[in-house]
Amino acid sequence: MLKHSLFFRFFVIRFSLLRFGLPIFSALIFTFASTSVQACTKEDPTCVQVQVNNVKNQPLANMVVYLEPLANQVVPQQNKTVEISQHSKSFIPYISVSQKSDKVNFVNKDDITHHIYSADSENKFSFKIRSGETDSSTHFDHAAEIAMGCNIHDWMSGYLLVVDTPYFAKTDEQGVASFTLTELGKYRVVVWHPQMRAENNRMIVEKELLSAEITTFTLQKAMDDIPVQTSDDFDFISDY
Amino acid sequence: MINTGIKSLHLLLLVACLPMQVVIAAEYNAHGILDFRVNHINSSGQGYLTGGQGKLGLGDGVHFSAAQIGADLSVSWDNGLSAHGVFNAYPEATGDGEKSALGLTEIYLKYRSIPNSAGYRLQTKVGLFYPEISLENNAYAWASKDTLDSSTLNTWIGEEIRVVGTEIKVTRLGRINNDKYDLSFSATAFINNDPAGALLAWHGWAISNRQTLWNEQRTFPWFPAREDGKNLAGQAHKSDPFLELDNRVGYHTRGEWKLRGKGSISAGYYDNRAIPYKVVDGQYGWRTRFYHLEARWRLSDNLSLTAQYLSGDTLMQSKEKEDVVNNDYASGFVALHYNWQALVANKKHKSTLRVEDFSVTDNDKTEGDDNNEDGQALTFNHSYRLSKQWFLSAEFTVIDSHRPARSYSVQPVDLVETQWQFATRYFL
Known part of the structure; x- marks a missing residue:
């Protein structure tokens, strides 16, 4: 719990200045889609695409799609750093995806302290992060679905999905996620979203992925409401 | 020789432990408020803060004041523990303002756990604090x-609770x-609030921003039952609401249902369990009990509602256990808040309209101490956020x-009072 701060920090004497967050542009949340693999075109023979539609058959953006190789295919090695920022008292992006062992940086872009935590028994962590600081003390070394909150601002809500594959992306406005595979073959294709009303918030298909294949998922039920990470509150609340 | 060795070992351990304590990151926060006002009041005489019969803090006329200088200090550690101290100063206003006062209003330790995997979080608070009502x-x-x-309801909370x-x-x-939705339930066991109810009986419901400081005594209007030989001759001239007179523990409970992004509904019950015939140095125990209900709701992006209602009773008796003051009381308000962002394209303008109704019903037969009261009040506030920390406000109240x-x-039993206030408030 005190991992990073116990030994590496000294007293931080700080007069917390202002609580004046910039307005949240919901668009910002969507533009942050962390695509691990570059988008590809249909002309590319190793490009496969996944289309996600809602219950009314309209494209759904911002759904997480990942492909897990099932036939020992060669996958590219990569070491990425995922950034989860706390901005305007919200998690941005709302959903982050990382490959296990990727470095995850929490960056507090607000001018107040946050107390980030996960209450999940298998992936428990918590740390305070002060204004302007970056914290990378938490390591995520196995596949997991981690719901994060802030113990100071209860309305804050964010997710980190840790996957065991380099092939992950979020769908774009057309509901499409594209992957350039190193090797085609049999894959488990998974669509995930914390507000998807399905078993384990997922839809799964195991199939042979062929060149320029498009796999389409259509949700069986309407999505649940995505939590609004705002409080209309005044900036000078005496609470925590 | 061995003794010295042990001693130096102790010292060594102490020195080794010291830096350990120092590196537990502590965060110091100093917040506060400065509130400068001009008031124009139309009333029959003095305000309630100086023992007058007015319902407003200040009396008839124009006043300039630093209405509040408050400091909200805290230290918080990474393990969820924090210490808080709140100090307030109320400098004397021009005109008939009460004498300047400075002191402590709250001081407590708080611990908030990280929620467990079932989503339950524990929070404890120990010290001097407000029960969660306002x-x-x-x-x-x-x-x-x-x-x-504040409303009459919360002005009373600030004064006596x-x-x-x-x-x-x-x-x-x-x-x-x-x-x-989130659910929460709290229970508080407390002492030091035995005379609560006295000021509400003797000056009735009132409207101001004044909070009683720790150890502060508050004045109230003269009434015939205080004369020598009468029932209340033994009552001290000022009331000291935060005393423990009978060593009996009181309690407060509260439950809240909060719908994410929408609002909350809460209810609670307070009972100071004071022995009503206990008197120490002219300060009586007042058995004060009330329930309270609250709702906060976002009606649209720009419009929100706040409402509170409180109702209860209070009892104070003579040493012979005869009722001297036996009152029922109630106060409630509904407030609407509008953010003018739709019209002025920013969040800098906000208006609040508050309507309230209050009453005290006197159930005892004490002569020369009629506590009955009935009234309504309306307040309209418009605030403009001049910069990050500076706010300009205009507020009109009619009671x-x-x-x-x-x-x-010799003042009118039926009275309409008005107040115009212009203020600049700075939040640090």
């Missing part, structure tokens, strides 16, 4: 967020349970009250 006074140093003066105790609060977070006790000082 929906208005959540700015730094218990300042009112959307209006300059404060506890020295332990609060335990359990919250079930919906986020972790896939529910759209229409019926109070027979005003006849004791």
Whole structure:
């Protein structure tokens, strides 16, 4: 719990200045889609695409799609750093995806302290992060679905999905996620979203992925409401 | 020789432990409020703060004041523990203002756990603090967020209700349970609030931003039953609301349902369990009990509602256990808040309209001490955020009250008072 701060920090004497967050542009949340693999075109023979539609058959953006190789295919090695920022008292992006062992940086872009935590028994962590600081003390070394909150601002809500594959992306406005595979073959294709009303918030298909294949998922039920990470509150609340 | 060795070992251990304590990161926060005002009041005489029969803090006329200088200081550690101290100063206003006062209003230790995997979080508070009742006074140093003066209900909370105790609060977070709502329940055991109810009986409901400081005594109007030989001759000239007179523990409980992004509904019950015939140095125990209900709701992006209602009773008896003051009381308000962002394209303008109704019903037969009261009040506030920390506010209040006790000082029983206030508030 005190991992990073116990030994590496000294007293931080700080007069917390202002609580004046910039307005949240919901668009910002969507533009942050962390695509691990570059988008590809249909002309590319190793490009496969996944289309996600809602219950009314309209494209759904911002759904997480990942492909897990099932036939020992060669996958590219990569070491990425995922950034989860706390901005305007919200998690941005709302959903982050990382490959296990990727470095995850929490960056507090607000001018107040946050107390980030996960209450999940298998992936428990918590740390305070002060204004302007970056914290990378938490390591995520196995596949997991981690719901994060802030113990100071209860309305804050964010997710980190840790996957065991380099092939992950979020769908774009057309509901499409594209992957350039190193090797085609049999894959488990998974669509995930914390507000998807399905078993384990997922839809799964195991199939042979062929060149320029498009796999389409259509949700069986309407999505649940995505939590609004705002409080209309005044900036000078005496609470925590 | 061995002894010295042990001693130096102790010293060594101590020195080794010292840096350990120092590196537990502590965060110091200093917040506060400065509130400068001009008031124009139309009333029959003095305000209630100086023992007058007015319902407003200040009396008839124009006043300039630093209405509140508050400091909200805290230290918090990474393990969830924090220490808080809140200080307030009320410098004397021009005109008939009360003498300047400076002191402590709250001081407590708080611990908030990280929610467990079932989504339950525990919070405890130990010290001197406000029981969680007011929906208005959540700015730094218990300042009112959307209006300059609090409602009658919360002005009373600020004046007479404060506890020295332990609060335990359990919250079930919906986020972790896939529910759209959070539930919380708290229970507080407390002491040091035995005379609460006296000021409400003797000056009735009032409107101001004044909080009683720790160890501060507050004045109230003269009434015939205080004369020598009468029932209340033994009552001290000022009331000291935060005393422990009978060593009996009181309690407060509260439950809240909070719908994510929408609002909350809460209810609670307070009972100071004071022995009503106990008197120490002219300060009586007042058995004061009330329930309270609150609602906060976002009606649209720009419009929100806050409402509170409180109702209860209070009893004070002679040493012979005869009722001297036996009152029922109630106060409630509904406030609407509008953010003018749709019209002025920013969030800098906010208006609040608050309507309230209040009453005290006197059930005892004590002569020369009529506590009956009935009234309504309306407040309109418009605030403009000049910069990050500076706010400009204009506030109008009108109070229409019926109070027979005003006849004791030859003032009209039925009175309409108005107040215009212009303020600049700075939040640090």
